[in-house]
Amino acid sequence: MDKIWGQAREELQKIVGADSFATWIEPLRLSGVNEGTAVILCPTRFLSDWVSRHYSDDILKVLDRIEGPVHRISFETRSQTSRQVAAANSEPKRPAPRAAATATATATATDDELTAPLDQRFTFDNFVVGKPNELAHAAARRVAEGGPVTFNPLFLYGGVGLGKTHLMHAMAREIQARQPEAKVLYLSAEQFMYRFVQALRDRTVMDFKELFRTVSVLMVDDVQFIAGKDSTQEEFFHTFNTLVDQGKQIIISADRAPGEIKDMEERIKSRLQCGLVVDLHPTDYELRLGILQSKTDTFRTQYPGLQLAPGVLEFLAHRITSNVRVLEGALQRLFAFASLMGREITLDMTQECLADILRANDRKVSIEEIQRKVAEHYNIRLSDMIGPKRVRTVARPRQIAMYLAKQMTSRSLPEIGRRFGGRDHTTIMHGVRKIEELRSADRSLAEDIDLLRRLLEA
Ligand code: ADP
Numbered sequence: 001m002d003k004i005w006g007q008a009r010e011e012l013q014k015i016v017g018a019d020s021f022a023t024w025i026e027p028l029r030l031s032g033v034n035e036g037t038a039v040i041l042c043p044t045r046f047l048s049d050w051v052s053r054h055y056s057d058d059i060l061k062v063l064d065r066i067e068g069p070v071h072r073i074s075f076e077t078r079s080q081t082s083r084q085v086a087a088a089n090s091e092p093k094r095p096a097p098r099a100a101a102t103a104t105a106t107a108t109a110t111d112d113e114l115t116a117p118l119d120q121r122f123t124f125d126n127f128v129v130g131k132p133n134e135l136a137h138a139a140a141r142r143v144a145e146g147g148p149v150t151f152n153p154l155f156l157y158g159g160v161g162l163g164k165t166h167l168m169h170a171m172a173r174e175i176q177a178r179q180p181e182a183k184v185l186y187l188s189a190e191q192f193m194y195r196f197v198q199a200l201r202d203r204t205v206m207d208f209k210e211l212f213r214t215v216s217v218l219m220v221d222d223v224q225f226i227a228g229k230d231s232t233q234e235e236f237f238h239t240f241n242t243l244v245d246q247g248k249q250i251i252i253s254a255d256r257a258p259g260e261i262k263d264m265e266e267r268i269k270s271r272l273q274c275g276l277v278v279d280l281h282p283t284d285y286e287l288r289l290g291i292l293q294s295k296t297d298t299f300r301t302q303y304p305g306l307q308l309a310p311g312v313l314e315f316l317a318h319r320i321t322s323n324v325r326v327l328e329g330a331l332q333r334l335f336a337f338a339s340l341m342g343r344e345i346t347l348d349m350t351q352e353c354l355a356d357i358l359r360a361n362d363r364k365v366s367i368e369e370i371q372r373k374v375a376e377h378y379n380i381r382l383s384d385m386i387g388p389k390r391v392r393t394v395a396r397p398r399q400i401a402m403y404l405a406k407q408m409t410s411r412s413l414p415e416i417g418r419r420f421g422g423r424d425h426t427t428i429m430h431g432v433r434k435i436e437e438l439r440s441a442d443r444s445l446a447e448d449i450d451l452l453r454r455l456l457e458a
């Protein structure tokens with residue numbers, strides 16, 4: 001069994017990555033395979049629940065390949081096994097009282113088991129700060145530095161993949177480093193609910209309450225998850241109040257502002273709002289480029305010797321605007337691909353390798369919309385976008401529209417030229433270059449362009 005498991009572990013590590021492997025798979029043991037059912041031993045129930053929900057397909061696939069055929073996995077916790085054994089041994093004498101057995105199991109649950117694992121990469125050092133996230137970052141830093149509790153709760157919100165979880169982990173780590181004796185509890189709202197429901201089922205709600213109410217810092221990620229889940233909300237509300245009353249720090253994240261969470265009780269919403277509420281804005285071009293540069297530095301150590309052509313990162317920062325997670329994934333794929341092919345990362349390779357991501361990120365903005373918005377913004381007539389006038393007050397906005405058309409649509413230069421009154425593609429190219437040049441020198445122009453882009457993306 002050990003040999004089979006050894007081999008399975010190697011494959012699983014490749015599939016789930018080193019960090020998740022160390023946290024979730026490493027502690028498991030394969031105890032046997034019987035008629036297509038593999039029995040996996042887990043040290044704790046929390047672990048076994050988590051693994052069975054997140055990794056059972058991977059484990060099944062790998063074991064089926066190595067040991068085959070395996071159709072099912074049964075997870076057993078050691079405490080459960082020993083309890084079963086103990087119960088079996090003592091049965092002839094007297095049946096073990098069930099409630100007592102469960103209570104012991106919960107009492108021995110450690111904080112390590114309760115708090116979710118922190119991602120090693122999510123540190124303040126690795127967090128790239130730009131305009132869209134500087135406020136959230138500053139607030140997170142301040143709270144993580146400890147001192148008197150000034151913002152309670154700290155409520156961070158923003159769209160998917162903008163760095164909420166990253167900041168939460170960075171804070172948890174920092175607080176723990178500065179105050180080793182503090183009991184920092186970080187978990188997702190989903191895990192909170194899950195533990196709560198489990199406690200209800202096992203009739204250990206008092207223990208559950210007790211555990212949560214003894215923490216020094218409570219961090220709950222993605223709190224919108226408990227909206228509409230009434231008893232969980234209720235419990236969360238009580239936990240929240242007790243901790244705030246004791247002056248304990250609470251840090252919450254969500255995908256939207258407290259007031260906008262549907263199916264969340266009013267009293268909870270208003271409690272959530274009474275500290276500091278800060279949001280992470282959608283990324284802008286500069287932040288995306290900064291993040292790409294920082295990730296590239298990391299990837300370079302993973303893939304030494306890879307060449308990256310100039311302009312590739314800028315291209316990605318322009319074209320992938322959805323969120324940082326997608327941006328990161330794209331870069332990762334690009335480096336892996338280039339390293340397999342043993343080739344330099346060029347613009348062509350990027351377009352080929354990331355075609356699907358780039359297509360998905362293609363904003364459905366039309367050249368007409370761009371012309372209209374730009375004309376509106378600079379107070380010129382729409383017809384002047386297409387017309388021949390060369391005065392600066394008209395020509396410059398027209399060039400900005402050309403630039404945005406090139407950046408925001410997948411139209412070719414000749415196609416763009418046709419929509420600007422049948423201009424030649426070299427004229428469009430000249431316009432685009434001119435704006436690129438001015439953009440880096442002229443701050444107010446750069447801001448105008450960002451604003452227009454945001455308006456068009458909205
Ligand atoms: P959220 O929780 O808001 O959905 P995450 O915190 O999971 O987003 O971020 C998604 C990915 O993007 C993570 O890998 C994270 O490290 C990365 N990321 C997000 N923002 C930044 C940033 N400002 N600097 C560096 N990496 C970032």
Ligand code: MG
Pocket residue numbers: 164165166221222
């Ligand atoms: Mg998150």
